[in-house]
Amino acid sequence: MADRGRGGAKPSMRGSSAARGGRGGQHGSQSSIDKPKREAILDLQKYMNERVRVKFTGGREVTGILKGFDQLLNLVLDEVEEQLQEPEPHTRALGLVVLRGPTITLLNPVDGSAEIENPFAEQQ
Numbered sequence: 001m002a003d004r005g006r007g008g009a010k011p012s013m014r015g016s017s018a019a020r021g022g023r024g025g026q027h028g029s030q031s032s033i034d035k036p037k038r039e040a041i042l043d044l045q046k047y048m049n050e051r052v053r054v055k056f057t058g059g060r061e062v063t064g065i066l067k068g069f070d071q072l073l074n075l076v077l078d079e080v081e082e083q084l085q086e087p088e089p090h091t092r093a094l095g096l097v098v099l100r101g102p103t104i105t106l107l108n109p110v111d112g113s114a115e116i117e118n119p120f121a122e123q124q
Contacts, residue, residue: 042073042107044066044069044075044107047066047109048066048067048068049065049066049067050065050066050109050110050111051063051064051065051066051109051110051111052064052065052066052077052107052108052109052110053106053107053108053109053110054075054077054099054104054106054107055104055105055106055107056099056103056104056105057103057105058103059085060082061082061083062077062080062081062082062083062094062097062099063080063081063083063110064077064078064079064080064081064094064097065077065078065079067096070101072101072102073101073102073104073107074098074099074100074101075098075099075101075104075107076096076097076098076099077096077097077099078095078096079095079096080093080094080095080096080097081093081094082094
């Protein structure tokens with residue numbers, strides 16, 4: 001059959017790692033073995049099955065019982081209540097929810113925390 005401007009005959013790539021999108025060689029899988037496992041910045045394990053408060057970018061705030069998390073700080077909370085401030089302060093029950101890690105700005109346990117006066121506010 002005539003070559004119709006396709007650059008001539010190409011070598012067969014069947015069975016090679018290049019045909020599967022790999023780089024070839026062994027160094028692709030070897031580098032993952034040599035790297036030490038990264039340690040998480042936050043240890044949320046101690047807050048499992050404890051009530052936590054979570055604040056998000058945009059100002060939303062929820063409280064619930066921490067049931068699970070991953071390395072991206074995605075959280076699973078149960079018995080979640082959202083604290084709404086507008087038009088008047090009230091709460092809304094949400095139940096079991098998954099919270100996306102990138103949207104979380106603050107995470108703290110409810111038990112053992114207390115509200116204090118602002119020490120930087122001007123005294124009148």
